[in-house]
Amino acid sequence: MLTPEQVNRVAHLARLTLTEDEKQRYARQLSAILDYAEQLASVDVSHVSPTATVLPVRSVVREADVVNQLLTRDEVLKNAPRSDGESFEVAAAITESS
Amino acid sequence: MIDHLTVKAVRAGLQNKQFSALELTRAYLKRIHEHNPRLNAYISVNDEEALRQAQAADERIAKGDDTPVLGLPMAIKDVLSTKGLRTTAGSRMLENYVPTWDATCVANLRAAGAIFLGKTNTDEFAMGSSTENSAYGVTHNPHDESRVPGGSSGGSAVAVAANLCVVALGTDTGGSVRQPAAYCGITGLKNTYGRVSRYGLIAYGSSLDSVGVLAKNAEDAAIVNSVIAGHDPKDSTSIHSPVPNYVDEINSLKSKIQNLRIGVPKEYFIGGLQPDVENAVREGVRAFERMGAVVKEISLPTTHLGLPVYYLIATAEASSNLSRFDGVKYGLRVNGDDLIDMYGKTRQAGFGDEVKRRIMLGTYALSAGYYDAYYIRAQKVRTLIKQDFERAYQEVDIIMTPVAPTTAFKIGEKVEDPLQMYLTDVFSVTLNLAGNCGISVPCGFDQQKLPIGMQLMGPALGETQLLSAAHTYQFSTFN
Numbered sequence: 001m002l003t004p005e006q007v008n009r010v011a012h013l014a015r016l017t018l019t020e021d022e023k024q025r026y027a028r029q030l031s032a033i034l035d036y037a038e039q040l041a042s043v044d045v046s047h048v049s050p051t052a053t054v055l056p057v058r059s060v061v062r063e064a065d066v067v068n069q070l071l072t073r074d075e076v077l078k079n080a081p082r083s084d085g086e087s088f089e090v091a092a093a094i095t096e097s098s
Numbered sequence: 099m100i101d102h103l104t105v106k107a108v109r110a111g112l113q114n115k116q117f118s119a120l121e122l123t124r125a126y127l128k129r130i131h132e133h134n135p136r137l138n139a140y141i142s143v144n145d146e147e148a149l150r151q152a153q154a155a156d157e158r159i160a161k162g163d164d165t166p167v168l169g170l171p172m173a174i175k176d177v178l179s180t181k182g183l184r185t186t187a188g189s190r191m192l193e194n195y196v197p198t199w200d201a202t203c204v205a206n207l208r209a210a211g212a213i214f215l216g217k218t219n220t221d222e223f224a225m226g227s228s229t230e231n232s233a234y235g236v237t238h239n240p241h242d243e244s245r246v247p248g249g250s251s252g253g254s255a256v257a258v259a260a261n262l263c264v265v266a267l268g269t270d271t272g273g274s275v276r277q278p279a280a281y282c283g284i285t286g287l288k289n290t291y292g293r294v295s296r297y298g299l300i301a302y303g304s305s306l307d308s309v310g311v312l313a314k315n316a317e318d319a320a321i322v323n324s325v326i327a328g329h330d331p332k333d334s335t336s337i338h339s340p341v342p343n344y345v346d347e348i349n350s351l352k353s354k355i356q357n358l359r360i361g362v363p364k365e366y367f368i369g370g371l372q373p374d375v376e377n378a379v380r381e382g383v384r385a386f387e388r389m390g391a392v393v394k395e396i397s398l399p400t401t402h403l404g405l406p407v408y409y410l411i412a413t414a415e416a417s418s419n420l421s422r423f424d425g426v427k428y429g430l431r432v433n434g435d436d437l438i439d440m441y442g443k444t445r446q447a448g449f450g451d452e453v454k455r456r457i458m459l460g461t462y463a464l465s466a467g468y469y470d471a472y473y474i475r476a477q478k479v480r481t482l483i484k485q486d487f488e489r490a491y492q493e494v495d496i497i498m499t500p501v502a503p504t505t506a507f508k509i510g511e512k513v514e515d516p517l518q519m520y521l522t523d524v525f526s527v528t529l530n531l532a533g534n535c536g537i538s539v540p541c542g543f544d545q546q547k548l549p550i551g552m553q554l555m556g557p558a559l560g561e562t563q564l565l566s567a568a569h570t571y572q573f574s575t576f577n
Contacts, residue, residue, distance in 0.1 A: 007458075014417060014461040015424070016454055017442035026458050029516050033459060036517055037406040040475050043482070050477030051484055053305050054291050054533025054558075055335055075198040081431035088426050093437045 002027040002034075100125045105170060105265050105318040112159055112169045119159065119169030123152035123213050126171045130215060130262050136243070139256040141176050141234045142184050143216040151213040158211055166321045166345070168211035173257040173266040176217035177224050178309070179298040180204055183214065187300045188222040188232040188250075191429045191448030201298020202333065203267060203309050203326040210325050215263050218253030222450045223420065224269055224302045226250050227277060227522045228512065231452040236509055239281060241548055245506040248278030254312045255282040265322055266312045271303050272408050273501070273526025275310035276538035280501035280551020283540045285568065287311045287319040290558045291533035292337040294323075295330030301419040303412035304335075306530040316537065316568035320344035323561065339559060348566040355570050356390035358563075361494030365401035366525055372504040378542035378550040379500045385571060386498070396494060398486045401528060403479050408527035409520055410463050410476035416453075417460030423448060455516060480531050487532045491557045496567060499525055501538045501551035529555055537564045539571060 007027045011018045018026070073086070082089040099117060111117050127145055134140050148171070155169035174180055177187045179197040181204075186192045200208060208214075221231035229237040229252025237252040239245040240260040247256045251268030255278035258266050268275040270288040279286025287310050294309040301307060309326060313319040327341045362383055367376055387393050425431035425444035432447045434440035449457070463472040490497060502522055512519040529536045534557055541552040556564045 015441040017446040045478035079428035
């Protein structure tokens with residue numbers, strides 16, 4: 001069973017604020033899923049390479065940059081929750097007191 | 099006018115002036131407004147713009163223009179970006195998100211003159227097997243409205259099955275095109291990884307995500323696939339391989355069922371498989387045998403490892419992909435005391451239960467101390483699963499299995515137990531892990547008159563052969 005500390009740590013890493021109820025429920029449900037995943041522990045993978053992509057991995061030479069008409073600034077900012085028309089607006093990440 | 103219209107019939111009707119694209123679109127919109135309040139297949143209906151697209155299509159047709167999808171009224175799953183048309187991914191997070199650009203597959207269809215009737219319901223960020231995880235309510239299966247349509251492309255499956263569009267796009271990360279197609283009694287093509295560009299597909303598991311087609315039959319899927327498949331410089335994982343003329347190929351390949359080698363893996367016929375499903379799929383296999391195919395039992399010994407591998411890899415990729423929803427660039431923002439607090443509160447309010455659960459699971463599997471035991475180990479077992487298929491395709495051409503262990507289950511039946519819900523994907527996830535293609539084909543009904551789906555699996559870029567086999571089966575069964 002995942003401990004409350006483990007759940008808090010993962011929630012923080014994932015930047016998720018969770019309610020007490022969610023923390024307890026996820027601890028229980030994630031533990032059941034991880035128990036189920038335990039069957040992978042018994043598979044012999046000592047001589048197996050991991051598959052991150054099914055595509056053949058190949059080295060390529062970077063092509064020269066081509067300037068394309070993509071999105072205008074207005075289009076980029078159109079869906080922003082807050083912007084000043086030139087950039088995204090967020091709360092100060094660094095303040096004098098910190 | 100529109101009952102059971104196929105893509106092929108629409109094209110013929112438009113060319114023969116049996117109806118105009120505008121008339122057709124009006125008829126579909128009318129039907130959507132009649133039935134969607136009950137079925138909830140669409141999240142957004144594209145009324146005005148669809149009529150404008152129809153008018154433009156009629157003008158092109160009048161000038162003698164012709165494309166495989168010109169004037170075709172279709173639906174798009176709401177995880178595919180549509181310029182100027184709200185794209186929610188089934189999430190509160192994107193409730194007001196209006197893309198300023200099209201996904202490449204959507205752009206291809208738009209350029210070819212297809213008409214977009216609307217955006218179909220989906221489990222939030224395509225995470226689910228029943229369309230119950232949508233922030234916009236559950237979609238109902240038209241064969242029994244107390245049952246789920248499957249998921250996550252449940253809205254697209256219902257839109258096709260209930261004649262609320264001719265054909266629809268879906269996406270498949272672990273079975274999300276094939277399983278709802280099976281539950282709703284239609285055909286669902288899952289493309290080889292990289293065959294269709296993922297550009298503009300709101301990412302869930304990037305090494306697994308693929309775009310597919312939900313259609314009334316394999317020929318319709320082939321027609322639409324010929325428009326959406328192909329290399330895209332905007333997706334570095336899209337395949338550089340010419341797109342076959344699927345429609346010509348499937349009609350000329352018909353005789354090639356003769357001596358087609360079909361493998362039936364014993365690991366897909368196990369306890370927990372509904373007897374009606376087993377019988378219908380075995381009968382489907384026999385139908386191929388009667389048409390001259392050679393059937394042999396094969397073994398895919400790593401089949402049972404597919405689910406745990408899938409749920410570790412997909413959630414790990416999801417935890418990374420969904421970090422972009424931070425309340426800054428697009429989507430919901432909930433203000434907080436500082437930036438970190440804003441992220442936490444925004445994601446708390448914007449994501450639903452299953453999405454949070456998967457982000458938590460994936461973050462855990464990637465976190466220090468667990469990365470090797472879970473994530474890397476899952477990737478290694480993924481290699482074994484892929485090798486199983488490679489071995490099998492040395493002795494058979496296609497593999498036939500059930501799509502899912504049961505027919506459509508009751509709404510609410512599995513909501514409380516995530517692991518039980520995940521188990522419905524046991525026969526579909528292996529294909530995504532191997533990166534291959536597959537197609538879900540209706541093969542009968544159970545005692546409650548619920549549709550059963552048969553899965554035809556093929557090797558990478560085996561779409562032509564799958565579509566051909568499915569088309570021949572459907573042609574011989576229904577004509």
